[in-house]
Amino acid sequence: MTQETETIIIGGGLIGAFTAYFLAREGHPVTVLEKGFVGAQSSGANFGNLRLQGRDPRQYPLSLRAQAIWEAFETIAGESFEYDRTGHLYIARNEKELAKLEHHAEIARQHGLDIEMLATAALTQRFPYLATDTLAATFCGRDATANPRLATPVVMRAALRLGARIVEHCEALSTVYTGSRFEVETAQGRFMSKTLVNAAGAWGGAIAAHFGEPVPVFSAGPPQFVTEPFPHVIRPSMQMVNGSVIFRQIPRGNVIVAGYPRTASEADGNRTFVPPGKTLAGMEALGAIVPLLRDAHVIRVWSGVEGYLPDMRPVIGPSRTQDGLFHAFACCGHGFQIAPGIGAVLGELIRTGQTNTPIDAYDIARFRDQVPDSEKFIQEFDNRAIIPAAR
Amino acid sequence: MRQILIIGAGPAGMSAAMALAEAGIRPIVIDENTLAGGQGFRQTNPDIDLDADAIYGREYGRYRDLHSRFRSCLDKIDHRSSTLVWAIHDRKAHTFNDKGFSEIAFDGLILAPGATDRLMPLPGWTLPGVFSLGAAQVALKDQGCFIGRRIVFAGSSPLLLLAALQYHKLGARQLCVLDTTPLHHKLRAAPGLLNSGRTFLQGLSYLWALKKRGVPIHNGVELREIEGQDRVTAIRFCDASGTEHRLTCDAVALGYGLRAETQLAELAGADFRFDHRLRQWLPRVDENGRAGDCLYIAGDGAATGGAYAAIASGTLAATALLGELGMSQAGKNGAHLQTQVGKLRRFQHHLATAFRWPHETAQTLPGHTIVCRCENVTADDIRTAATQAFGPVELNRMKAITRCGMGRCQGRFCSAALAEITAAACGKPIDAVGRLRAQAPVKPVPISTTETALR
Numbered sequence: 061m062t063q064e065t066e067t068i069i070i071g072g073g074l075i076g077a078f079t080a081y082f083l084a085r086e087g088h089p090v091t092v093l094e095k096g097f098v099g100a101q102s103s104g105a106n107f108g109n110l111r112l113q114g115r116d117p118r119q120y121p122l123s124l125r126a127q128a129i130w131e132a133f134e135t136i137a138g139e140s141f142e143y144d145r146t147g148h149l150y151i152a153r154n155e156k157e158l159a160k161l162e163h164h165a166e167i168a169r170q171h172g173l174d175i176e177m178l179a180t181a182a183l184t185q186r187f188p189y190l191a192t193d194t195l196a197a198t199f200c201g202r203d204a205t206a207n208p209r210l211a212t213p214v215v216m217r218a219a220l221r222l223g224a225r226i227v228e229h230c231e232a233l234s235t236v237y238t239g240s241r242f243e244v245e246t247a248q249g250r251f252m253s254k255t256l257v258n259a260a261g262a263w264g265g266a267i268a269a270h271f272g273e274p275v276p277v278f279s280a281g282p283p284q285f286v287t288e289p290f291p292h293v294i295r296p297s298m299q300m301v302n303g304s305v306i307f308r309q310i311p312r313g314n315v316i317v318a319g320y321p322r323t324a325s326e327a328d329g330n331r332t333f334v335p336p337g338k339t340l341a342g343m344e345a346l347g348a349i350v351p352l353l354r355d356a357h358v359i360r361v362w363s364g365v366e367g368y369l370p371d372m373r374p375v376i377g378p379s380r381t382q383d384g385l386f387h388a389f390a391c392c393g394h395g396f397q398i399a400p401g402i403g404a405v406l407g408e409l410i411r412t413g414q415t416n417t418p419i420d421a422y423d424i425a426r427f428r429d430q431v432p433d434s435e436k437f438i439q440e441f442d443n444r445a446i447i448p449a450a451r
Numbered sequence: 452m453r454q455i456l457i458i459g460a461g462p463a464g465m466s467a468a469m470a471l472a473e474a475g476i477r478p479i480v481i482d483e484n485t486l487a488g489g490q491g492f493r494q495t496n497p498d499i500d501l502d503a504d505a506i507y508g509r510e511y512g513r514y515r516d517l518h519s520r521f522r523s524c525l526d527k528i529d530h531r532s533s534t535l536v537w538a539i540h541d542r543k544a545h546t547f548n549d550k551g552f553s554e555i556a557f558d559g560l561i562l563a564p565g566a567t568d569r570l571m572p573l574p575g576w577t578l579p580g581v582f583s584l585g586a587a588q589v590a591l592k593d594q595g596c597f598i599g600r601r602i603v604f605a606g607s608s609p610l611l612l613l614a615a616l617q618y619h620k621l622g623a624r625q626l627c628v629l630d631t632t633p634l635h636h637k638l639r640a641a642p643g644l645l646n647s648g649r650t651f652l653q654g655l656s657y658l659w660a661l662k663k664r665g666v667p668i669h670n671g672v673e674l675r676e677i678e679g680q681d682r683v684t685a686i687r688f689c690d691a692s693g694t695e696h697r698l699t700c701d702a703v704a705l706g707y708g709l710r711a712e713t714q715l716a717e718l719a720g721a722d723f724r725f726d727h728r729l730r731q732w733l734p735r736v737d738e739n740g741r742a743g744d745c746l747y748i749a750g751d752g753a754a755t756g757g758a759y760a761a762i763a764s765g766t767l768a769a770t771a772l773l774g775e776l777g778m779s780q781a782g783k784n785g786a787h788l789q790t791q792v793g794k795l796r797r798f799q800h801h802l803a804t805a806f807r808w809p810h811e812t813a814q815t816l817p818g819h820t821i822v823c824r825c826e827n828v829t830a831d832d833i834r835t836a837a838t839q840a841f842g843p844v845e846l847n848r849m850k851a852i853t854r855c856g857m858g859r860c861q862g863r864f865c866s867a868a869l870a871e872i873t874a875a876a877c878g879k880p881i882d883a884v885g886r887l888r889a890q891a892p893v894k895p896v897p898i899s900t901t902e903t904a905l906r
């Protein structure tokens with residue numbers, strides 16, 4: 061089989077999968093190289109939230125575009141990944157948090173979202189299992205969830221049917237641009253293409269650095285755990301504004317729980333351990349907001365290896381040092397929701413050189429200067445020392 | 452003073468604790484059970500007048516001796532019973548008991564978490580009335596009751612014979628043993644087994660005693676199905692000549708040898724290797740049981756060896772750990788213990804021939820057979836997933852896609868069968884499909900330690 065193609069995508073996570081899908085759909089020859097199994101890293105380990113509320117204001121066009129694709133994709137693929145329009149509830153416990161909610165709600169409304177503001181009485185009437193010491197919450201019915209374990213393989217199969225080539229257990233060991241094409245060395249031989257996509261997730265920094273545009277990416281993951289199953293009563297996904305706990309109950313009955321602060325991955329970058337103290341803190345926060353869950357048992361903890369940047373924004377768009385190279389990596393904990401949007405945008409950029417979806421905020425060139433830590437970063441990590449010094 | 456922590460108060464953990472106590476070190480020993488003893492030397496419930504002598508038979512002397520020695524050392528051992536270790540992280544053990552969550556920092560760690568039954572599913576195995584062999588023994592020793600009136604001990608394990616004999620001695624009369632390993636395998640293993648004369652003779656004595664008591668024993672059977680609507684009413688099997696039988700019963704105890712409990716070892720940082728003879732992944736240990744810096748694994752949690760190997764390997768691990776911590780000269784009788792443990796574990800390799808894990812059964816298991824009883828995943832669910840594009844060909848991926856092993860027990864009961872079915876469906880060797888990664892909690896823990904949550 062020829063190893064030469066139009067576009068090579070390094071990374072078979074959800075970003076690589078949607079990019080391959082949107083290229084293949086237009087008849088563009090594309091090969092995905094995945095070092096392990098498709099969708100087994102961040103894309104397969106995440107919480108599964110497809111939340112529109114509370115996003116970075118600059119991200120709404122991309123985010124809304126992504127949500128529309130999520131809403132249609134099970135029909136397109138003819139397979140389920142348990143997409144569920146559950147709605148999402150943001151819960152405030154004090155005035156300061158309420159102010160933040162109102163601010164988020166205002167921005168979301170500007171982008172056409174229907175946001176309900178619920179005061180305590182309305183909140184506990186509608187969700188009687190919630191603790192009564194909440195102050196208020198916002199609800200967005202278009203927020204949704206999907207099963208991350210299933211999503212990437214489903215999208216990859218859709219791409220495969222359209223003619224994409226996907227090679228598992230094929231790590232891109234080195235990549236060079238020869239002046240006319242990219243050459244990617246792997247244990248399965250050399251792959252060649254005109255265009256290259258860096259969709260290597262937490263590992264994308266090495267490829268960017270190789271082409272002379274280093275970014276201060278680091279690997280980490282939030283602590284997550286799941287309870288034993290019990291009858292399905294909690295319908296929307298829910299989140300405390302302070303990030304102490306984010307949870308949803310899946311139809312099978314298990315409650316899936318995440319929270320901050322996040323933890324740095326192991327030095328080899330291949331696994332993130334969950335410190336038991338963080339699990340206990342999450343359990344306490346969960347029991348406080350949904351007292352009936354105090355009797356439930358936790359059956360497993362896990363995390364994942366996600367790429368973060370100190371401004372908590374991904375890198376998306378063309379390389380500023382190498383023609384034909386495109387980046388889409390380090391999604392800073394929210395790449396599951398925007399993955400279809402990123403795939404659609406990259407598809408357009410690669411085929412036509414332009415897109416109507418604004419992605420300037422994600423330009424890799426921003427790291428030529430020192431990028432300050434965002435407020436979100438400071439709130440969601442307990443250890444600044446995990447950011448690499450290299451700039 | 453440096454802190455040594457032992458997890459598990461079975462024969463291995465008890466003997467490690469006693470060796471440390473003798474050396475003047477006060478170890479902490481944690482066990483989730485209320486009484487010391489573990490599986491093999493589980494103490495009969497002191498609130499019930501049970502004939503321990505009858506249950507333990509020839510082992511009674513050893514059993515009594517281990518427990519009385521341990522009791523006499525209790526002032527030199529910090530024994531924390533009814534306490535679960537649910538996580539190990541950063542050289543701390545995280546515990547849970549009726550007072551809540553707590554943590555214990557350690558300088559040296561000896562893991563002695565034992566083993567549980569290895570199970571091969573068959574249609575009907577999730578019916579009420581079907582127990583693991585271990586649970587059948589716990590019912591007897593701890594609750595003083597039988598699991599039924601007409602009981603079939605099925606699978607392949609010397610413990611089938613032992614458990615049947617214990618039941619008979621305490622008065623159960625309608626018993627039958629169905630062993631899936633053909634007689635000729637047992638004869639083939641005999642020369643190897645003879646090397647460890649005493650244990651072998653002990654096994655033969657169970658066989659002889661059961662025969663004398665008129666308990667039928669069938670070798671080389673093929674188990675077909677456990678029948679019943681709301682609970683077990685019969686078991687169907689083919690005998691060695693191929694004739695099908697239907698045996699009325701109200702309880703079945705299932706067991707195919709043992710499966711080491713290895714989650715704690717993984718959380719503590721041990722490496723793993725695939726043992727082809729026992730056909731399971733085991734922590735990599737040296738001849739003293741050392742698995743890492745000041746980390747030791749003793750007893751069945753390192754490799755199946757039985758109670759005597761557990762006792763010897765516990766002492767060995769304690770002695771080696773003291774040496775590593777610079778708290779004593781390297782063990783005086785270390786070489787002797789190493790030989791003893793090695794010999795007993797090799798005996799298990801021959802036992803694995805005499806009492807085979809019937810792994811090829813996984814290929815022919817009827818599609819509707821439930822493999823994961825927590826999540827109701829069937830053999831065909833697994834096979835179908837494996838044949839899809841980007842379908843799972845590795846156990847953690849198989850779990851992610853099918854939910855097999857994702858329930859309360861986290862694969863502790865189904866992973867052996869899951870591995871066999873996955874390997875067969877993918878046409879891969881068993882050691883190429885990997886093993887389920889362990890994560891905390893080792894067993895489920897409640898969200899909150901308020902009164903109600905603690906029941």
Ligand SMILES: Cc1cc2nc3c(=O)[nH]c(=O)nc-3n(C[C@H](O)[C@H](O)[C@H](O)COP(=O)(O)OP(=O)(O)OC[C@H]3O[C@@H](n4cnc5c(N)ncnc54)[C@H](O)[C@@H]3O)c2cc1C
Nearest residue numbers: 071073074075095103106109232261364391394395396397
């Ligand atoms: C625990 C957790 C919870 C999260 N919760 C949410 C959430 O609720 N909502 C949300 O929107 N986002 C969430 N995220 C973030 C989201 O999962 C990620 O942003 C998203 O999956 C990123 O997709 P990706 O394809 O870039 O990365 P990945 O899925 O990591 O894919 C990158 C792939 O590249 C491969 N690769 C790397 N280097 C090479 C190489 N040299 N050669 C070949 N292949 C290579 C890797 O093996 C990997 O499969 C969460 C993340 C984590 C860890």
Ligand SMILES: Cc1cc2nc3c(=O)[nH]c(=O)nc-3n(C[C@H](O)[C@H](O)[C@H](O)COP(=O)(O)OP(=O)(O)OC[C@H]3O[C@@H](n4cnc5c(N)ncnc54)[C@H](O)[C@@H]3O)c2cc1C
Nearest residue numbers: 459461462463483489490491536564565585750751758761
């Ligand atoms: C079900 C069963 C029945 C058996 N019956 C016999 C028999 O009758 N006769 C015989 O000679 N051999 C029997 N065996 C073999 C037996 O395994 C050995 O004889 C011997 O008990 C092994 O000793 P050990 O110390 O390695 O493990 P065990 O005796 O199994 O002891 C391990 C101990 O560790 C504790 N533990 C494990 N994990 C944790 C944790 N996370 N937190 C706290 N505590 C923990 C357990 O509660 C247990 O008490 C049986 C084995 C099993 C599994």
